[in-house]
Amino acid sequence: GAVVSQHPSRVICKSGTSVKIECRSLDFQATTMFWYRQFPKQSLMLMATSNEGSKATYEQGVEKDKFLINHASLTLSTLTVTSAHPEDSSFYICSAREGEPYEQYFGPGTRLTVT
Amino acid sequence: GQNIDQPTEMTATEGAIVQINCTYQTSGFNGLFWYQQHAGEAPTFLSYNVLDGLEEKGRFSSFLSRSKGYSYLLLKELQMKDSASYLCAVSNSNYQLIWGAGTKLIIKP
Numbered sequence: 001g002a003v004v005s006q007h008p009s010r011v012i013c014k015s016g017t018s019v020k021i022e023c024r025s026l027d028f029q030a031t032t033m034f035w036y037r038q039f040p041k042q043s044l045m046l047m048a049t050s051n052e053g054s055k056a057t058y059e060q061g062v063e064k065d066k067f068l069i070n071h072a073s074l075t076l077s078t079l080t081v082t083s084a085h086p087e088d089s090s091f092y093i094c095s096a097r098e099g100e101p102y103e104q105y106f107g108p109g110t111r112l113t114v115t
Numbered sequence: 116g117q118n119i120d121q122p123t124e125m126t127a128t129e130g131a132i133v134q135i136n137c138t139y140q141t142s143g144f145n146g147l148f149w150y151q152q153h154a155g156e157a158p159t160f161l162s163y164n165v166l167d168g169l170e171e172k173g174r175f176s177s178f179l180s181r182s183k184g185y186s187y188l189l190l191k192e193l194q195m196k197d198s199a200s201y202l203c204a205v206s207n208s209n210y211q212l213i214w215g216a217g218t219k220l221i222i223k224p
Contacts, residue, residue, distance in 0.1 A: 006157075034212075043216040044158070044202070093157045103148055104212065106157040 003027055004096050006107030013084055013114055020080045021110045023094030029074035030096035034104060038091045050077050084114040117141045119215035121203050126221045127193055135188045135201050135218045143208020149177050149188045150202040152217065158202055198222045
């Protein structure tokens with residue numbers, strides 16, 4: 001149990017375009033989903049926390065207009081990187097939690113390359 | 116502020132035992148997690164401690180002392196596949212996970 005899927009696993013896009021990443025909890029209802037970014041050889045950086053049916057809470061320094069998060073159901077959250085630039089190239093990972101204080105289960109991650 | 120401290124890198128020999136320490140200072144405490152992350156992959160859950168003491172799960176054990184703000188992850192009978200980063204994370208009073216920077220464990224034959 002506790003499987004989280006993420007799609008796509010890899011994406012290459014041109015500068016200025018938008019990319020949507022999907023995160024799904026396959027066998028449980030996720031009251032909360034989290035979006036992280038990780039640069040090579042660095043730790044996880046929390047970008048935002050989203051609860052189903054409400055607006056996401058963004059961490060300081062993360063542009064909410066650039067990284068659009070939608071958590072429309074208890075099993076699906078999406079992250080859209082708008083007007084992507086090469087510096088947005090990174091490993092984006094989502095995680096989902098059934099409730100507090102349960103552990104977060106991570107999706108396999110999406111490697112985004114912006115050319 | 117809130118912070119998690121763990122060593123940046125450790126090296127151990129295949130078949131041996133290694134202990135990875137984690138100290139924390141957070142606003143409140145609702146449990147401590149250990150995750151394993153192989154290069155290029157997402158983290159996978161290893162253990163959760165909320166009460167003091169040792170939790171054993173196969174070759175991996177995790178210990179917690181809340182009064183000392185301290186935890187360790189103990190890996191026994193090390194295998195080459197255990198080469199990975201090990202992340203310590205604490206759930207604070209708001210159930211927000213505070214992450215350590217991770218400890219890169221290198222296993223040598």
